[in-house]
Amino acid sequence: MKKINKYTLISFLSVLTFVFIWWTATDLLKLTSPTTLPSPVKVFQSFIGKLYQTNPDGATLLQHLASSLKVALSGYLLGVFIGVPLGILMAWYKPVDYIVTPLFDLIRPIPGLAWTPLMILLFGIGLMSKTMVIFLSAFVACVINSYSGIKSTKPVHLWVGETFGAANWQLLTKIAIPTAVPMIFTGLRVAIGASWNALIAAELLASTRGLGFMIQQARGLYRPDIIIVGMTAVGISGAILAWLVGLLEKLAVNRRR
Amino acid sequence: MCLEPSREIMTNSVIKCENVSKQFYSDGEMVQVLEDISLEARENEILVIFGPGQCGKTTLLKAIAALEPATGGTITINGKKKTKPGPECGLVYQTIALFPWLTTMGNVEYGLKVKGMGKKERRERANKYIKLVGLEGFEKSFPIQLSGGMKQRVGIARVYCNEPDVMLLDEPFGHLDAQTRYLMQEELERIWQTEKRTIIFVTNNMEEAIYLADRIIVLTNCPAKIKQEFKVDFPRPRNITDPEFLKLRKEITGILDPLE
Numbered sequence: 001m002k003k004i005n006k007y008t009l010i011s012f013l014s015v016l017t018f019v020f021i022w023w024t025a026t027d028l029l030k031l032t033s034p035t036t037l038p039s040p041v042k043v044f045q046s047f048i049g050k051l052y053q054t055n056p057d058g059a060t061l062l063q064h065l066a067s068s069l070k071v072a073l074s075g076y077l078l079g080v081f082i083g084v085p086l087g088i089l090m091a092w093y094k095p096v097d098y099i100v101t102p103l104f105d106l107i108r109p110i111p112g113l114a115w116t117p118l119m120i121l122l123f124g125i126g127l128m129s130k131t132m133v134i135f136l137s138a139f140v141a142c143v144i145n146s147y148s149g150i151k152s153t154k155p156v157h158l159w160v161g162e163t164f165g166a167a168n169w170q171l172l173t174k175i176a177i178p179t180a181v182p183m184i185f186t187g188l189r190v191a192i193g194a195s196w197n198a199l200i201a202a203e204l205l206a207s208t209r210g211l212g213f214m215i216q217q218a219r220g221l222y223r224p225d226i227i228i229v230g231m232t233a234v235g236i237s238g239a240i241l242a243w244l245v246g247l248l249e250k251l252a253v254n255r256r257r
Numbered sequence: 258m259c260l261e262p263s264r265e266i267m268t269n270s271v272i273k274c275e276n277v278s279k280q281f282y283s284d285g286e287m288v289q290v291l292e293d294i295s296l297e298a299r300e301n302e303i304l305v306i307f308g309p310g311q312c313g314k315t316t317l318l319k320a321i322a323a324l325e326p327a328t329g330g331t332i333t334i335n336g337k338k339k340t341k342p343g344p345e346c347g348l349v350y351q352t353i354a355l356f357p358w359l360t361t362m363g364n365v366e367y368g369l370k371v372k373g374m375g376k377k378e379r380r381e382r383a384n385k386y387i388k389l390v391g392l393e394g395f396e397k398s399f400p401i402q403l404s405g406g407m408k409q410r411v412g413i414a415r416v417y418c419n420e421p422d423v424m425l426l427d428e429p430f431g432h433l434d435a436q437t438r439y440l441m442q443e444e445l446e447r448i449w450q451t452e453k454r455t456i457i458f459v460t461n462n463m464e465e466a467i468y469l470a471d472r473i474i475v476l477t478n479c480p481a482k483i484k485q486e487f488k489v490d491f492p493r494p495r496n497i498t499d500p501e502f503l504k505l506r507k508e509i510t511g512i513l514d515p516l517e
Contacts, residue, residue, distance in 0.1 A: 154354070156350055156352055156354040157354060157356060159322075159324050159342070159348065159350075159354075160348070160350075160354055160356075160367075160415075161371070162324060162342035163322055163324070163342050163343070163344070163346055163347060163348050164344055164347075164367060164368035164371045164372075164419060165342070165343045165344040165368075165371060165372065166371045170371055174367075174370075174371070175356070178356065178358040178359075179358075181358070
């Protein structure tokens with residue numbers, strides 16, 4: 001216990017030192033102008049202000065966050081609900097594997113973000129185009145991980161099932177899928193990170209609301225304080241999302257192993 | 258603990274292998290693994306198949322279970338030709354192969370669940386066999402929480418619970434330490450004395466073979482052929498220091514191939 005406290009203290013001091021250096025360079029020594037790098041105090045004030053002010057981009061921080069979350073989660077869930085079953089089917093049924101895998105291998109190396117221009121042309125800069133970009137990012141991670149999860153089923157476990165007279169679908173649902181559960185959850189965790197990244201990037205390119213939009217507007221207006229507030233919000237909410245999925249994973253996996 | 262025989266070995270054969278052979282191609286070369294193996298196991302007996310490591314014993318069991326069918330010959334179980342895997346053959350594996358995501362109960366009742374048996378009946382039967390292998394109180398443990406010997410007891414209960422016509426045990430104690438292995442041999446003897454089953458037991462350990470067997474079939478090295486059959490008819494439970502035990506041991510040792 002004592003040891004953990006010591007390391008927590010060191011980590012805390014490290015962050016504190018960083019903020020202190022930042023503050024020294026800006027507020028104390030005035031090495032930078034406030035339109036390039038603001039002081040931590042100014043950023044904090046902007047953060048508080050942004051909680052209730054809609055200036056200069058038309059919405060409060062939480063409204064932007066809600067908008068971003070809505071897009072990210074709809075794309076993510078779509079990716080999960082299509083990607084996980086597809087990955088499972090590809091791994092289990094040879095014909096599906098032969099038909100889908102070549103197509104999947106074509107889109108797999110394309111970064112989600114690279115779809116943005118095409119999606120904007122197809123669906124405009126609204127919810128739909130970004131949802132599709134995020135869907136593709138999440139989808140790829142979900143397919144790959146559930147595919148390898150099913151493929152990692154041990155032959156001897158399948159033999160156990162076969163000698164008990166299990167039908168093919170029982171081998172899938174009662175042996176292969178339980179084997180794959182930890183990897184499926186890894187996929188979900190990777191996908192939430194990928195979704196969040198893709199969303200912010202897509203919003204930077206084209207949007208009318210959202211954290212990425214807020215950051216992009218602030219850049220045009222020379223408001224680095226709001227940029228940093230936006231970045232921090234992106235970081236914290238991304239971390240919280242990953243933590244929530246990790247929590248789900250723990251509930252589903254650790255209980256059994 | 259003297260359990261001497263309340264058992265009866267019937268004369269009808271449960272399982273019959275006739276001229277079973279298996280070959281496959283590897284790198285363009287034909288490899289013969291099993292050659293002309295004919296054997297039968299009678300109801301409620303323990304038939305031990307003894308042979309050197311890698312000689313094809315596991316291949317023979319897999320062929321019997323039709324997991325990897327033989328390329329020649331026929332295998333019949335209770336008169337029915339065995340062509341695909343099914344619940345009439347239960348396997349206990351060297352690697353134990355419990356499902357790590359299921360508890361002891363979940364593993365033991367697995368076969369019954371596959372059959373679609375109702376929960377109450379299933380639980381009742383599973384409990385009986387969990388008790389038989391001495392794992393009462395561990396119903397809710399996951400495999401990772403059990404020791405090697407306990408895990409293999411779950412493996413045995415899992416097969417028992419499904420009530421197959423024949424149980425195939427593939428070096429089931431091969432991964433256990435010497436001490437546990439010895440205890441598990443006694444344990445298997447006890448379990449089998451309580452609930453008789455037809456067992457085909459594969460091993461490369463001679464003491465284990467003589468301790469458990471009603472008959473021992475000695476295989477040659479690859480390709481596996483039947484070298485000789487031994488009847489073990491002295492009373493159970495056996496003692497490895499008995500003169501009879503040692504005599505048989507010497508006899509079997511005498512016919513083994515020298516190391517190449």
